[in-house]
Amino acid sequence: MTQRRKLFPSSEELLIWRDFIETTEALRSELASRLQTDSSLSPGDYAVLLGLREADGNRLRPSALAARIGWQRSRLSHQIGRMERRGLIRREECPTDSRGAEVVLTPEGAEAFRGASLPHLRAVRELFVDPLTRDQLAAAEQIAATLRTRLDAMGGI
Numbered sequence: 080m081t082q083r084r085k086l087f088p089s090s091e092e093l094l095i096w097r098d099f100i101e102t103t104e105a106l107r108s109e110l111a112s113r114l115q116t117d118s119s120l121s122p123g124d125y126a127v128l129l130g131l132r133e134a135d136g137n138r139l140r141p142s143a144l145a146a147r148i149g150w151q152r153s154r155l156s157h158q159i160g161r162m163e164r165r166g167l168i169r170r171e172e173c174p175t176d177s178r179g180a181e182v183v184l185t186p187e188g189a190e191a192f193r194g195a196s197l198p199h200l201r202a203v204r205e206l207f208v209d210p211l212t213r214d215q216l217a218a219a220e221q222i223a224a225t226l227r228t229r230l231d232a233m234g235g236i
Contacts, residue, residue, distance in 0.1 A: 113202045118195035123158050128192040137184035144182055167191055
């Protein structure tokens with residue numbers, strides 16, 4: 080029985096895990112809903128626009144953009160196609176490698192990102208920051224860092 084407890088989470092640990100996952104999903108769902116309502120951008124749109132906005136020259140190779148936002152290349156490829164049709168981004172030939180392309184933030188995409196950011200950041204404050212104490216925020220940061228370090232070591236993120 081002792082060996083089994085070491086291999087599997089306890090009932091209490093499973094309840095904590097489930098509460099963590101369900102709360103995280105509820106938070107993500109509410110943030111996504113507000114983002115869509117406030118700006119007509121999906122969380123995927125926002126992630127791509129943020130990645131490009133933070134990049135030098137507002138442009139990145141698709142592989143670098145995928146790595147920056149933590150997505151698989153195939154998922155990003157579909158997202159780029161949808162966003163390109165809406166004029167938020169465009170693909171351009173890479174100036175340093177004619178065999179490759181870069182994803183570039185358009186003025187329309189930059190404007191959409193600016194318009195979405197303030198309501199989105201207000202929602203993050205309201206739903207995540209304000210309900211927590213400074214100590215709880217610090218604990219959340221430590222938990223996230225510990226989990227990310229473990230996943231990075233396993234090649235997961």
